Amino acid sequence: MRKINVFDTTLRDGEQSAGVSLNLEEKLEIARQLERLGVDIMEAGFPASSKGDFQSVQQIARTIKNSSITGLARAVQSDIDTAWEALKDSAEPRLHVFIASSPIHMQYKLNMTPDQLVERAVQSVKHAASKFPHVQFSAEDASRAELPFLARLVEETIQAGATVINLPDTVGFTTPHEIGKMFAYMKEHVPSIDKVVLSTHNHNDLGMAVANSLAAIQNGAGQVECTVNGIGERAGNAALEEIAVALNIRKDYYKADTGLTLKEIKRTSSLVSKLANMPVPGNKAVVGANAFAHESGIHQDGMLKNKETYEIITPELVGVHESSMVLGKHSGRHAFKEKLTELGFAGDATQFQQIFDAFKDLCDKKKEVTEDDLFALMTETMTDAIQESYELQTVQVNYGTNNIPTATVTMKLPSGEMAQEAATGSGSVEAIYNTLERIIEGPVSLEDYRIQSVNGGGDALAEVYVQVKYAGFESSGRGTAHDVLEASAKAYINAVNRTLIRKAYEQEQTNKVNI
Ligand SMILES: [Zn+2]
Numbered sequence: 001m002r003k004i005n006v007f008d009t010t011l012r013d014g015e016q017s018a019g020v021s022l023n024l025e026e027k028l029e030i031a032r033q034l035e036r037l038g039v040d041i042m043e044a045g046f047p048a049s050s051k052g053d054f055q056s057v058q059q060i061a062r063t064i065k066n067s068s069i070t071g072l073a074r075a076v077q078s079d080i081d082t083a084w085e086a087l088k089d090s091a092e093p094r095l096h097v098f099i100a101s102s103p104i105h106m107q108y109k110l111n112m113t114p115d116q117l118v119e120r121a122v123q124s125v126k127h128a129a130s131k132f133p134h135v136q137f138s139a140e141d142a143s144r145a146e147l148p149f150l151a152r153l154v155e156e157t158i159q160a161g162a163t164v165i166n167l168p169d170t171v172g173f174t175t176p177h178e179i180g181k182m183f184a185y186m187k188e189h190v191p192s193i194d195k196v197v198l199s200t201h202n203h204n205d206l207g208m209a210v211a212n213s214l215a216a217i218q219n220g221a222g223q224v225e226c227t228v229n230g231i232g233e234r235a236g237n238a239a240l241e242e243i244a245v246a247l248n249i250r251k252d253y254y255k256a257d258t259g260l261t262l263k264e265i266k267r268t269s270s271l272v273s274k275l276a277n278m279p280v281p282g283n284k285a286v287v288g289a290n291a292f293a294h295e296s297g298i299h300q301d302g303m304l305k306n307k308e309t310y311e312i313i314t315p316e317l318v319g320v321h322e323s324s325m326v327l328g329k330h331s332g333r334h335a336f337k338e339k340l341t342e343l344g345f346a347g348d349a350t351q352f353q354q355i356f357d358a359f360k361d362l363c364d365k366k367k368e369v370t371e372d373d374l375f376a377l378m379t380e381t382m383t384d385a386i387q388e389s390y391e392l393q394t395v396q397v398n399y400g401t402n403n404i405p406t407a408t409v410t411m412k413l414p415s416g417e418m419a420q421e422a423a424t425g426s427g428s429v430e431a432i433y434n435t436l437e438r439i440i441e442g443p444v445s446l447e448d449y450r451i452q453s454v455n456g457g458g459d460a461l462a463e464v465y466v467q468v469k470y471a472g473f474e475s476s477g478r479g480t481a482h483d484v485l486e487a488s489a490k491a492y493i494n495a496v497n498r499t500l501i502r503k504a505y506e507q508e509q510t511n512k513v514n515i
Helices: 024-037 051-063 077-087 103-110 114-129 147-160 176-189 209-218 240-249 262-275 297-305 333-342 349-365 371-382 428-439 484-514
Strands: 005-008 041-045 068-074 094-100 134-140 164-169 197-202 223-226 325-327 391-398 406-412 418-424 444-453 462-470 473-481
Touching (some): 005 197, 024 041, 024 051, 024 262, 024 371, 041 051, 051 077, 068 077, 068 134, 077 114, 094 103, 094 114, 134 147, 134 197, 147 164, 147 176, 164 176, 164 209, 164 223, 176 197, 176 209, 209 223, 240 262, 262 371, 325 371, 333 349, 333 371, 349 371, 391 428, 391 484, 428 444, 428 484, 444 484, 462 484, 473 484
Parallel strands (some): 005 041, 005 223, 041 068, 068 094, 197 223
Antiparallel strands (some): 462 473
């Protein structure tokens, strides 16, 4: 059985999805979960792209011990040097350097001849190999490159010190048959090919990203690049969970498997969906809400007689289980701590206390506190390290079918002072948002509003997502509460606070350039 290395790029390619912007705490939380899932390599960002990206790559490199952390760099010395600064403290520093390899990219994007391009790639890999123990070279747009040229580029970069060669389908253009031929061609025409691990990276523009990844694996790829829930540029990347489960269920056919802890898949998927603010469609393979629901009578009958009649993947395999009561009002700190540790809690004593308080508070409102609820409370606390910003104190809404909804809000301002306001709206949520807008400086425009429950049931926790335009930025926000109106207020304030942090960042960066 061949072992396929999983290279997760949720935090780099996935974060490039339209509308996704993760802050440092959120990236760290995802990185810790990816470590629990057991990914071999984690691409944490593109350190030279911004100060924020540099910082998050550095933090992740210093925190994660059981996965190799990598960062992206263009084939220029300064990008590689910046990436080294961000990654040098990691357990196993790894660089991912890339340059385009197709005629269209060479001619129009880079304005380079093939010889110049090989020269640049070789120099970059040599420079990278003088610092990093592992250097991955990516021939961007490889699926549209000419095979003899690609083989030459690959051979020369291996000679220069690359240890992994990635041949991406950057634009999602190739087919399983073609990608298989490309990998087979390299195996046959690149003399040093056995010195490196071949890697595949596929986009889903034609819906073939997972199929292409599996075809590449069949033809010699030993590493697969993917993202959780398949998020990423345009139509996204190959979905990690689909590749991992396909290899596992069809071991008989592929004769290959990953080293992932598959029962962490569902939780990883939920966390990424929540923090990236990208809901998972119900019919999504492996992790969709309906993936294990059998509706047809004939199927249900078969399932009752023998599960294998219609079920090829068991829900347990990927960590999907009936939500069960885990803790209640009378649970003590010790049992609570044990449960949190099981869920991967990695915070300090203050954060523990915050989660414990929120849990006790929730026990007063909700009969059964499930694992999913605890996970929601934990993520909320761990990713909400925003300081010096607006803080909701109280919210009160007056609503009746025959009167105009009126909201009263008390809020702590960034200065520490308290403010109270009241306003009306055509509905309760609008009344709250109109009131908040009176307290917050400058106009805030609401672009999107979505609500869902953490898991079913009349007393479920509510999660609200909003998208706002504020101070020249578009920002998303999230709020979790037992009451939908409180969750709505929290989400709005969260979006504003995130904008303020981003604004402060841009200010710093501009200053830095001016100096
Ligand atoms: Zn990509």
